[in-house]
Amino acid sequence: MNIRENIRPGGRSARVQASVHEAVRGLLSTMDRSDVTIPLIAAKAGVTPSTIYRRWGDLQELLADVAVERLRPDAPPKDTGSARTDLTQWAEQYADEMASGPGRAMIRDVLSSVAIDSRNAGKCCGYTREQVQVIAERARDRGEDFPNVETVIDKLVAPIMYRILFDDVPPNSEKVLALVERLLPQQR
Amino acid sequence: MNIRENIRPGGRSARVQASVHEAVRGLLSTMDRSDVTIPLIAAKAGVTPSTIYRRWGDLQELLADVAVERLRPDAPPKDTGSARTDLTQWAEQYADEMASGPGRAMIRDVLSSVAIDSRNAGKCCGYTREQVQVIAERARDRGEDFPNVETVIDKLVAPIMYRILFDDVPPNSEKVLALVERLLPQQR
């Protein structure tokens, strides 16, 4: 029910969390998500089901917890020399990752858990903001014009995500390019 | 597992569906969603649990099915005399409804079920498109300039929905107004 923050690293809690997360990742990669159950995860993680129930409450919370971890970017956006190309490359990768089967599943997991713990979706949004922020700061350092981060969210990130979540047709490379064009209109 | 389309109206199936839906709506209005279970719904609907399991598969699918119904607009957008005001009023109402507690819960229900039946999210998106389409056609009939529907989705609907789903701060009236301004720049 309550996913604790601030687990001291190296303690027993941390070990349990790590093995449970790993078990979840392993199972999700092997089998259909609808066949993944808490008793199964517990067995694979070498832990009692009640431990998982007490720590996470239910499967959705646990999946959300794992998904948030996996949605955290592992590196800042690549520096390609200009804001336009930085943003284009970042957005294309973002769209691809999120539109992929596992990407969509992770987003759904994160959103499903919001009822109980609304921090999850906010975290994802935060990761995205940070990435855009990095591109924005680089642009500023180069002396380029660049819209503020919220504008980028509205005009680029939001349409990508909306299409992925609600539309049958996830945004392809052309679509992403068109969105970036609208956002950074003047070609030098 | 499979939610059937084309249930002949007036048949037994239709009656069961209606009483189950009504039971769900009733329970959701009374109690916390995490306390709503299939056996409970079944009892309230005067139906066996196994009927629900066989027709809907699980609670998420059933909740999604009910949510899609409730997200269907019951009337076309009001005709206020101009595209700008039509769109503004429609968008403000849309944002309010979706950002409300029940609205967010319904969106989440719909999105959670996508794994098994991806038609649900598409339907919602479809309803929105239809509403915007109506506004667009009225604008055309009046001889007003109006962007195409996909542009409205990208620049207005998507940011609203993104903020609702991922951000802590759902879009207020000012924010919606600003988005409409960006979409229909010239005041006239």
Place this chain on the structure above:
DNA sequence: GATCTAAAAGCAAATTATTTGCTTTAGCGT
């Protein structure tokens, strides 16, 4: 370094939800 403590994990019994095979019912076409 031994001891105490509190938080978290294990265990197992009780409860509750889900699945399933089989039977019954109701609506539809003839």
Place this chain on the structure above:
DNA sequence: ACGCTAAAGCAAATAATTTGCTTTTAGATC
């Protein structure tokens, strides 16, 4: 009216979840 089929009911079997209690363990204190 009669039969056929799809869906509903029923109940037993299985599986998941909750819960009270016990045990373990990491960290704090002496």
